[in-house]
Amino acid sequence: MTYHINVNRSNIKEFIQIIDTLRSLGVIESLRSTKDLVREGEPLDAETLLNIIDQSKQEIEEGKSFTMDEVEKQITSWKKK
Numbered sequence: 001m002t003y004h005i006n007v008n009r010s011n012i013k014e015f016i017q018i019i020d021t022l023r024s025l026g027v028i029e030s031l032r033s034t035k036d037l038v039r040e041g042e043p044l045d046a047e048t049l050l051n052i053i054d055q056s057k058q059e060i061e062e063g064k065s066f067t068m069d070e071v072e073k074q075i076t077s078w079k080k081k
Helices: 009-024 046-061 068-080
Strands: none
Touching: 009 068
16 A cells, blocks of 8 residues: 655654665565655666756755764664674
8 A cells, every 4th residue: 555645844753764774574575755756777877967966955955954973873773684
């Protein structure tokens, strides 16, 4: 079954953490964002690339990024499960 969820931009980190937990429990089979505009090996036009860069910059400015320490802690946590 597929659900489309509109996540509040200010809670993206929390949402992803919840999704990761549900994935590890086998509740969620897969997750795809509408921001996943491209696939490996497919050509990317300049406008799409600029949109992705703009969106990424905005998310970083809004504090919606992970530090390297946060990523390392998350990976360590996954390995323990």
